[in-house]
Ligand SMILES: [Zn+2]
Ligand SMILES: [Zn+2]
């Protein structure tokens with residue numbers, strides 16, 4: 001995969017502090033999706049409005065996935081198609097690869113995307 005910083009620069013986006021910090025955070029936590037609020041609380045020196053703007057940009061550029069968990073929008077790096085399994089007791093998440101292929105099963109639709117929320121009980125909570 002193309003280096004994300006390079007991708008931004010090649011597309012004409014400057015590597016501003018909020019972009020770099022949000023990116024670094026998403027990379028560090030790649031198997032767990034976080035909401036803008038969560039990210040805002042966990043990184044220092046970037047205001048909430050900037051976090052929202054950066055996430056919207058990353059979503060547009062397909063650097064980050066926007067995923068809905070209930071009513072909450074959460075973000076994670078757009079690595080290979082994947083799903084998250086969420087522990088029903090503690091909320092711990094794990095990423096699993098997606099092997100669904102809806103490619104051309106729907107007539108008159110293209111660019112099919114899907115989301116799936118899986119829940120379970122993690123080993124710690126069992
Ligand atoms: Zn994800
Ligand atoms: Zn658990």
Ligand SMILES: [Zn+2]
Nearest residue numbers: 098099100116
């Ligand atoms: Zn899938």
